[in-house]
Amino acid sequence: MAYRKKTLRTMSPTARKVARLIGEQVSIALRLKNLIPDLQRLDLNTKALEAARSSGLVLSDTDAWGLQNAIVHGQQTGYFDDNKEWAEAMHQRIIRYREEHS
Secondary structure (H helix, E strand, O other), X not given: OOOOHHHHHHOOHHHHHHHHHHHHHHHHHXXXXXXXXXXXXXXXXXXXXXXXXXXXXXXXXXXXXXXXHHHHHHHHHOOOHHHHHHHHHHHHHHHHHHHHOO
16 A cells, blocks of 8 residues: 655655555556456466367367357357356457458
8 A cells, every 4th residue: 555645754765765665566466466367368268279289179160150159149148147248259259260261
C-alpha cells in the first residue's frame, strides 16, 4: 500500500526512498499476479499444439464446422454463461482458422 504524501514528508530521505521502492514492488507484484491467467492459458495452448503435432492430428473443415456449431449452440442455450468470453474467443478463432485454411 502506498504511503500518503504527508507521511512521506515526515520521513528521512533514506526512509522515503525505501518507502517508494516498497510501493513500486507492491505495484509490480500486482501486475505480475494479473499476468498469471494469461500465462496459464498460453501454456495450455502450447501443450495442446504440441500434442496435436506429435500425434499427427489435422483439423479438417468438417471438424471446424462441428466445433463452431457446438460453441454457438452452447452460447445460445446458456451453457457458456460463466465463460462467455472464452466461448466468444473460441468462436472467433474457429472462424479465423476456417478463413485461413479455406
